[in-house]
Amino acid sequence: MNKELLKINDLKVSFFTPAGEVKAVNGISYSLEPGKVLGIVGESGSGKSVSSYSIMGLIDKPGKIVGGSIVFDGKDVSTMTKAERLNFAGNEVAMIFQDPMTCLNPVFTIGNQIAESLIHKYGKISKEELKKRSIELLTLVGINEPEKRLAQYPHEFSGGMRQRVMIAMALAGSPKLLIADEPTTALDVTIQAQILELLKDIQKKTGMAIILITHDLGIVADMADDIIVMYGGKIVEQGSVYSIFNSPRHPYTKGLLRSLPDLNKKGEKLIPIQGNPIDLLNLPKGCSFAPRCGNCMKVCINHMPEEYSTEDGHRVSCWLYDSRANNNAEVKNNG
Amino acid sequence: MANNESKTSPSGYNSARKQDVLIEVKNLKQYFNIKSSLGKKATVKAVDDVTFNIYKGETLGLVGESGSGKTTLGRSILRIYEPTAGRVIFSGVDITKLKKGKLLHYRKKMQYIFQDPYASLDPRMTVSDIVGEALDIHKLATSKKDRAEKIRELLKLVGLNTEHASRYPHEFSGGQRQRIGIARAIAVEPEFIVCDEPVSALDVSIRAQIINTLEEMQERLNLTYLFISHDLGVVRHTCDRVGVMYLGHIVELVESEELYKNPLHPYTQALLTAIPEPDPEVAKKRNRIILKGEIPSPVNPPSGCKFRTRCPFAKDICKKEIPEFKEHGSGHYVACHFAGKL
Numbered sequence: 001m002n003k004e005l006l007k008i009n010d011l012k013v014s015f016f017t018p019a020g021e022v023k024a025v026n027g028i029s030y031s032l033e034p035g036k037v038l039g040i041v042g043e044s045g046s047g048k049s050v051s052s053y054s055i056m057g058l059i060d061k062p063g064k065i066v067g068g069s070i071v072f073d074g075k076d077v078s079t080m081t082k083a084e085r086l087n088f089a090g091n092e093v094a095m096i097f098q099d100p101m102t103c104l105n106p107v108f109t110i111g112n113q114i115a116e117s118l119i120h121k122y123g124k125i126s127k128e129e130l131k132k133r134s135i136e137l138l139t140l141v142g143i144n145e146p147e148k149r150l151a152q153y154p155h156e157f158s159g160g161m162r163q164r165v166m167i168a169m170a171l172a173g174s175p176k177l178l179i180a181d182e183p184t185t186a187l188d189v190t191i192q193a194q195i196l197e198l199l200k201d202i203q204k205k206t207g208m209a210i211i212l213i214t215h216d217l218g219i220v221a222d223m224a225d226d227i228i229v230m231y232g233g234k235i236v237e238q239g240s241v242y243s244i245f246n247s248p249r250h251p252y253t254k255g256l257l258r259s260l261p262d263l264n265k266k267g268e269k270l271i272p273i274q275g276n277p278i279d280l281l282n283l284p285k286g287c288s289f290a291p292r293c294g295n296c297m298k299v300c301i302n303h304m305p306e307e308y309s310t311e312d313g314h315r316v317s318c319w320l321y322d323s324r325a326n327n328n329a330e331v332k333n334n335g
Numbered sequence: 336m337a338n339n340e341s342k343t344s345p346s347g348y349n350s351a352r353k354q355d356v357l358i359e360v361k362n363l364k365q366y367f368n369i370k371s372s373l374g375k376k377a378t379v380k381a382v383d384d385v386t387f388n389i390y391k392g393e394t395l396g397l398v399g400e401s402g403s404g405k406t407t408l409g410r411s412i413l414r415i416y417e418p419t420a421g422r423v424i425f426s427g428v429d430i431t432k433l434k435k436g437k438l439l440h441y442r443k444k445m446q447y448i449f450q451d452p453y454a455s456l457d458p459r460m461t462v463s464d465i466v467g468e469a470l471d472i473h474k475l476a477t478s479k480k481d482r483a484e485k486i487r488e489l490l491k492l493v494g495l496n497t498e499h500a501s502r503y504p505h506e507f508s509g510g511q512r513q514r515i516g517i518a519r520a521i522a523v524e525p526e527f528i529v530c531d532e533p534v535s536a537l538d539v540s541i542r543a544q545i546i547n548t549l550e551e552m553q554e555r556l557n558l559t560y561l562f563i564s565h566d567l568g569v570v571r572h573t574c575d576r577v578g579v580m581y582l583g584h585i586v587e588l589v590e591s592e593e594l595y596k597n598p599l600h601p602y603t604q605a606l607l608t609a610i611p612e613p614d615p616e617v618a619k620k621r622n623r624i625i626l627k628g629e630i631p632s633p634v635n636p637p638s639g640c641k642f643r644t645r646c647p648f649a650k651d652i653c654k655k656e657i658p659e660f661k662e663h664g665s666g667h668y669v670a671c672h673f674a675g676k677l
């Protein structure tokens with residue numbers, strides 16, 4: 001039996017740039033069950049996109065997977081042949097991006113591009129069948145007058161409509177997993193609401209799993225079953241959506257939630273996270289959050305924290321949760 | 336941004352503020368002539384006949400979808416654009432009529448903070464040059480020493496290290512760059528600042544820092560803000576009153592608490608339910624109003640009420656008559672034929 005759809009173990013991805021090795025993903029492990037929605041949050045540059053591109057095999061030079069394994073539906077992605085991988089990306093896993101134009105070709109009609117995705121999945125199919133399926137897909141993603149729309153070019157579509165087209169193309173291969181990288185960040189809130197509602201609806205209909213990457217905690221609260229919080233190329237905390245929001249453990253997760261504006265505390269000052277985002281070229285020796293952490297102890301500066309499990313199923317990488325720790329440990333920054 | 340005690344009592348708050356109007360915007364229009372996709376001449380009515388007041392010391396929020404006219408309105412008020420029609424009255428003086436020399440005096444009182452701190456900072460200038468230039472234009476430093484001292488103070492005030500003065504913008508993170516933008520704006524001792532999406536380009540973990548800095552500046556320097564944002568969560572926290580824009584019109588304007596509790600315009604109602612709620616218990620249960628379609632082209636807006644093509648309550652009259660922007664209850668302005676009756 002195969003309960004896990006995706007299992008990532010100690011994945012490491014680096015970019016070898018003139019300025020040095022950028023450890024974009026620095027040893028992450030997680031697994032995802034079929035039909036679940038996993039939200040990945042974290043600040044810009046924390047490795048959310050790179051870790052997900054790795055699943056699709058989309059890491060190009062100067063980037064390289066330098067360690068760990070990715071197993072999808074029982075198959076090790078890194079040992080796939082070229083042909084296997086071609087079939088895998090698109091048909092087993094599909095991806096949508098923040099900017100749909102990165103995937104849409106401006107010189108081909110929408111119909112052409114959807115047809116291409118369908119052919120990728122089904123091989124040779126008749127013209128009538130192609131048209132019928134394309135119209136079904138556009139209807140499924142809520143595009144009116146689909147027949148007319150098939151003959152149009154991407155520039156004739158608004159941002160929200162392009163995102164719908166991209167979702168249609170992703171769905172063409174009936175993937176088991178959809179990776180959505182900031183799918184609504186470039187859209188207005190009313191359009192964002194439309195797209196998120198669409199994703200929920202499709203998820204219900206098809207039962208596919210979704211990895212939803214976003215920096216918006218509101219979006220994961222609404223959509224996700226489980227949440228991963230990334231910081232500096234590592235997973236600092238993971239757990240179910242309810243327990244992450246109700247009892248966050250890692251100081252970074254706590255800080256993020258505390259810094260959100262809240263109507264009930266109007267007139268009170270916001271409580272920000274101190275300091276500046278991390279520089280991956282100059283990673284601290286110990287915990288990467290240490291320079292900004294209000295709970296930082298001596299051990300944190302020089303030693304990477306281990307991962308601890310809590311009774312409610314969180315996994316958290318922070319020295320505070322070491323049962324051997326004594327409470328008199330020296331606090332460096334004031335919190 | 337309201338840490339002010341009197342603001343908790345609605346009546347006292349209102350009357351105290353009503354006496355102190357800083358800016359009156361009257362029937363302001365900002366049209367742009369463009370060539371349409373077919374090469375024909377067309378007019379974009381980016382801001383179309385808006386009238387409202389900005390009170391001294393308040394933070395007035397401006398929300399609405401992309402293209403609704405928020406930035407244009409902010410720029411027309413500062414006369415970065417020459418308004419097509421209407422008036423902007425600053426402390427009793429109609430600045431839409433002022434000649435260049437006189438205008439400079441008012442430019443100093445009214446500043447602008449941009450969404451993209453990087454694009455708005457000259458990459459060849461040091462932080463000290465950038466802040467110093469603002470001082471020079473308005474002759475605010477009495478000597479070289481005074482200038483250097485003022486720059487140091489400004490940097491400290493916005494939370495930058497004084498050693499940073501000799502560095503260039505690219506050496507800073509997004510949040511720090513926005514601090515440089517704030518330092519430049521407050522250098523000239525303004526009374527009014529248009530903050531155009533000041534935190535939208537910043538990482539979530541940095542936004543709260545910058546909002547706090549803006550609030551501190553407001554308290555210390557008695558500033559009045561026009562705070563443009565599409566993030567209704569941020570607006571809810573920072574603003575005393577909020578105006579909602581749609582296709583060049585302000586469709587609703589009211590104290591922010593009232594807006595979130597009792598929105599009267601159908602567009603506002605939809606906008607509020609579209610905000611992602613960072614609480615899974617609430618988020619997963621609530622019913623959202625999902626608006627159909629997208630904001631129409633401002634070149635060819637719908638007749639009557641411009642929102643009618645997406646409004647779930649539109650009736651015949653909405654096609655024929657433009658709803659008047661009028662008061663429904665104290666200080667609650669709405670432009671909808673059925674305001675309060677829905």
Ligand SMILES: Nc1ncnc2c1ncn2[C@@H]1O[C@H](COP(=O)(O)OP(=O)(O)OP(=O)(O)O)[C@@H](O)[C@H]1O
Nearest residue numbers: 367369379381400401402403404405406407408633
């Ligand atoms: N200089 C210009 N020339 C022509 N049209 C313009 C100009 N500036 C703005 N517009 C148009 O005016 C309308 C309002 O634009 P504006 O930038 O004020 O919107 P906004 O509400 O600030 O949007 P956003 O949320 O995207 O910043 C848009 O349709 C825009 O394309």
Ligand SMILES: Nc1ncnc2c1ncn2[C@@H]1O[C@H](COP(=O)(O)OP(=O)(O)O)[C@@H](O)[C@H]1O
Nearest residue numbers: 015022024043044045046047048049050051280
């Ligand atoms: N093509 C590339 N070349 C060099 N560095 C890269 C490249 N792509 C990503 N990186 C670096 O990897 C890190 C993680 O990036 P990414 O996964 O895109 O972050 P996120 O999606 O969380 O914002 C960043 O420091 C980024 O600059």
Ligand code: SF4
Nearest residue numbers: 287290293300318319
């Ligand atoms: S390990 Fe130490 S520095 Fe890192 S988050 Fe935990 S307490 Fe803070």
Ligand code: SF4
Nearest residue numbers: 640643646653671672
């Ligand atoms: S005037 Fe009519 S169309 Fe416009 S918001 Fe009110 S009900 Fe809707």
Ligand SMILES: [Mg+2]
Nearest residue numbers: 048049050181
């Ligand atoms: Mg990314």
Ligand SMILES: [Mg+2]
Nearest residue numbers: 405406407531
């Ligand atoms: Mg704008």
